[in-house]
Amino acid sequence: xxxxxxxxxxxxxxxxxxxxxxxxxxxxxxxxxxxxxxxxxxxxxxxxxxxxxxxxxxxxxxxxxxxxxxxxxxxxxxxxxxxxxxxxxxxxxxxxxxxxxxxxxxxxxxxxxxxxxxxxxxxxxxxxxxxxxxxxxxxxxxxxxxxxxxxxxxxxxxxxxxxxxxxxxxxxxxxxxxxxxxxxxxxxxxxxxxxxxxxxxxxxxxxxxxxxxxxxxxxxxxxxxxxxxxxxxxxxxxxxxxxxxxxxxxxxxxxxxxxxxxxxxxxxxxxxxxxxxxxxxxxxxxxxxxxxxxxxxxxxxxxxxxxxxxxxxxxxxxxxxxxxxxxxxxxxxxxxxxxxxxxxxxxxxxxxxxxxxxxxxxxxxxxxxxxxxxxxxxxxxxxxxxxxxxxxxxxxxxxxx
Numbered sequence: 001x002x003x004x005x006x007x008x009x010x011x012x013x014x015x016x017x018x019x020x021x022x023x024x025x026x027x028x029x030x031x032x033x034x035x036x037x038x039x040x041x042x043x044x045x046x047x048x049x050x051x052x053x054x055x056x057x058x059x060x061x062x063x064x065x066x067x068x069x070x071x072x073x074x075x076x077x078x079x080x081x082x083x084x085x086x087x088x089x090x091x092x093x094x095x096x097x098x099x100x101x102x103x104x105x106x107x108x109x110x111x112x113x114x115x116x117x118x119x120x121x122x123x124x125x126x127x128x129x130x131x132x133x134x135x136x137x138x139x140x141x142x143x144x145x146x147x148x149x150x151x152x153x154x155x156x157x158x159x160x161x162x163x164x165x166x167x168x169x170x171x172x173x174x175x176x177x178x179x180x181x182x183x184x185x186x187x188x189x190x191x192x193x194x195x196x197x198x199x200x201x202x203x204x205x206x207x208x209x210x211x212x213x214x215x216x217x218x219x220x221x222x223x224x225x226x227x228x229x230x231x232x233x234x235x236x237x238x239x240x241x242x243x244x245x246x247x248x249x250x251x252x253x254x255x256x257x258x259x260x261x262x263x264x265x266x267x268x269x270x271x272x273x274x275x276x277x278x279x280x281x282x283x284x285x286x287x288x289x290x291x292x293x294x295x296x297x298x299x300x301x302x303x304x305x306x307x308x309x310x311x312x313x314x315x316x317x318x319x320x321x322x323x324x325x326x327x328x329x330x331x332x333x334x335x336x337x338x339x340x341x342x343x344x345x346x347x348x349x350x351x352x353x354x355x356x357x358x359x360x361x362x363x364x365x366x367x368x369x370x371x372x373x374x375x376x377x378x379x380x381x382x383x384x385x386x387x388x389x390x391x392x393x394x395x396x397x398x399x400x401x
Contacts, residue, residue, distance in 0.1 A: 011329065011330065011333075015333050015334075018306075018311070018314070018315065018334070018337055019333075019337060021305050021306055021311055022311075022315075022337045022340050022341050022344070023340075024302070024305060025190060025305065025308070025341065025344045025345075026340050026341070026343065026344040027194075027198075028189075028190040028191065028194030028195060028197075028198065028344075029189060029190050029194060029343075029344035029345075029347055029348045030194075030344075030347070031193075031194045031197040031198050032189045032190060032193035032194035032197055032348065033347070034197055035193055035194070035196050035197020035198070036196075036197075037192075037193060037196065037245075037246050037247060037248035037249070038155060038158070038160065038163065038196065038245035038246055038247060039151065039154075039155070039247050039248060039249045039250065040151070040154035040155060040157065040158050041154075042147055042150065042151060042154070042249070044154060046150075046153050046154055046157045047157050048157075049077070049078050049081045049153060050081070050132075050133035050134050050153050050156060051081055051082070051131070051132045051133050051134075052077070052081065052082040052083075052132060052133065052134045052135075052136060052149055052152070052153070052210075053082070053083050053084075053085055053127065053131075053132040053134075053135055053136070054072065054082065054083070054084045054085065054136040054137075054138050054144075054149075055085050055087060055120055055123045055124075055135060055136065055137050055138070056068070056069075056072075056084060056085065056086045056087060056138050056139070056140055056142075057087045057089070057116045057119035057120055057123070057137075057139070057140070058086055058087060058088055058089065058091070058119075058140035059089040059090060059114050059116075059119070059140075060089070060090045060091070061091075061140035061141070062091055062092050062095040064140055064141045064255070065086065065088075065091075065095065065099070065140050066095070066098060066099070066102075068138075068140060068141060068142060068143060069084060069086065069099070069102055069104055070102075071143040071144070072084055072138065072142075072143060072144050073102075073103065073104070074146055075144065075146055075147075075148065075149050075150070076146045076147050076149075076150050077149040077150050077153070079103075082149055083104070083105055083132075084104040084105065085104070085105040085106075085107060085123055085126075086099060086104055086105070086106050086107070087107050087109055087119040087120070087122065087123045088106055088107065088108050088109065089108075089109050089110065089111070089114050089119055090110070090114070091108075096108065107122065107123055107126055109122045115229075116206075116229055117220065117223050117229035120137065120220060120229070121220050121221070124213075124216065124217050124220060127213070132213055133156070133212075133213070134152060134153070134156055134210050134211070134212070134213070135210065135211050135212075135213050135216050136149070136152065136208075136209065136210045137206070137207050137208070137209045137210075137211075138207050138208065138252065139206070139207040139254065141170070141254065141255040142167075142170075142207050142208065142252050142253065142254050142255075143170060143252070143253040144208075144251075144252050144253075145250070145251040145252065145253070147250075148165060148208075148250050148251065148252055151165075151247055151249060151250040152165070152210045152247065152250060155210070155245060155247055155250075156210070156212075160245045161211070161212040161215055161242050162209070162210070162211045162212065162215065162216075162237050162242050162243070162244045162245070163202075163209070163210050163244065163245040163246070163247050163250075164192060164202045164203070164204055164205060164208065164209050164244060164245070164246050164247070165208035165209070165210070165247050165250040165251065165252050166188060166192075166208070166246075166247060166248050166249065166250055166251050166252070167184060167188070167205055167207060167208045167251075167252050167253075167254050168181070168184065168185070168188075168251055168252075168253060168254065169181035169184060169253070169254065169256045170253035170254055170255050170256070171255055171256055171258070172256070172353070172356050173258065174258045174259065175360065175361040175363075175364035176256075176257055176258055176259055176260060176263050176364060176368065177256040177257065177258050178353065178356050178357060178361050179361070179364065179365065179368055180256040180257045180263065181256050181353055182349050182353050183308070183309075184254070184256070185348065185349055185350055185353060186308065186345055186348040186349060187203075187205070188248075189347075189348035189349075190344070190348055191203035191302070192246040192248075193246065193248065195246075195298075196245070196246050200294065200295055200298050201234075201238055201243045201244040201245075201295045201298075201299070202244045202245060202246035203234065203244075203299075203302070204230040204231070204233060204234045204244065205230060206229075206230040207252065207254065208250070208252035208254075209230070211237075212242075215237060215240065215242055216233070218236070218240070219232070219233040219236035219237055219240075220233060222236050224280050228270075228273025228274065228276065228277050231273065231274075231277045231299075231303065232277065232281075234299050235281055235284065235285075235296060235299045235300060238288075238293065238295045238296035238299050239284070239288060239293065239296045241293075243295055260367055260368070260371055263368065263371055264371040264372075264374060264375050267307075267371065267372055267375045268375040268378045270307075271307060271375060271376065272378075274303050274307075277300075277303055278300070278303050278304060281300050282300060284296075284300065285297050285299070285300025285301060286300075288300075289301075307372065308341075308345065309368065309369055309372045310369075310372055310373065310376075311341060312338070312341060312342070312345075312369070313369045313372070313373065315334045315337050315338040315341060316338055318330060318331075318334040319331050319334040319335045319338055322334060322335075
């Protein structure tokens with residue numbers, strides 16, 4: 001058997017898998033331009049103002065929590081119809097003292113091993129029965145747009161029981177932050193707008209989410225892994241027949257990663273969560289597929305997709321290797337897949353972010369790819385411990401748009 005024959009046998013199934021990755025991403029990217037989000041016109045008057053609680057899980061977030069509380073209290077929603085509940089894990093005494101002077105609820109928690117899901121479950125357990133009609137999740141650094149809760153309430157008026165808002169960059173003050181902001185918007189376009197255009201549920205993203213309280217409690221009580229609670233909550237809701245809408249006009253501003261070290265730590269956590277999720281829920285996804293629940297099956301299958309930066313690096317390296325060795329099947333297959341993937345990503349990034357990109361920023365991209373690859377070596381550790389992403393490294397600039 002020649003090397004070419006052996007390589008072809010090995011390469012063919014890998015090529016099919018990579019092609020499935022690329023076509024899935026591109027199909028959703030194109031669909032995202034032709035679908036509609038689930039927003040209700042903001043000028044529409046709701047049938048009632050539901051009581052909303054905004055849960056803010058915060059682990060050692062003394063630097064950002066006070067600014068976030070001040071920003072999130074500024075809602076165009078009746079003040080007596082919403083509460084902010086800060087779940088304070090490992091806060092400084094002076095921060096807690098200041099928080100208690102604000103018109104917010106504060107729940108102190110302490111765990112031997114802290115995780116976001118533990119904090120959220122503790123907060124849900126502290127709520128009275130039927131005390132609230134909607135539960136919103138916001139990160140400690142997130143700032144909700146003034147009309148965010150109003151738009152969420154309108155969506156529930158329209159019959160939704162779970163929705164994902166439009167999370168965008170609060171800062172683009174470094175090269176890493178710009179690429180992180182781009183990645184966020186690519187995900188919004190592909191996994192939220194694109195999915196909804198194809199009739200599927202939007203993907204949850206960890207914050208800017210809103211749920212019917214009892215449905216959320218049931219979902220959160222079934223968690224099985226250390227990280228990625230939003231992925232598990234999503235599959236739980238979809239298995240129950242609760243679909244997830246996407247509110248593109250309901251903005252929530254998120255602080256983007258500003259340096260390479262934090263970027264690597266965050267991506268390590270994300271990839272580890274993805275791997276554990278697939279291992280835990282693949283069989284459930286297959287069962288839901290045979291039952292005709294395409295929403296739940298898709299929620300599992302899409303996590304078989306290689307992270308886009310790694311996929312881009314893999315295809316580029318394979319194409320280059322094929323050119324150098326003169327092995328045509330390798331460079332011809334990976335070459336067109338690379339082109340399709342780049343096309344999908346380019347059409348998913350909004351114009352305002354392209355305008356922020358400079359030559360200096362482009363020089364940072366290979367470093368991000370290297371950090372993504374290196375994060376693969378740390379997955380075992382990430383699966384056993386909580387890797388916290390710090391915020392407030394520098395003062396963010398204005399909103400990303």
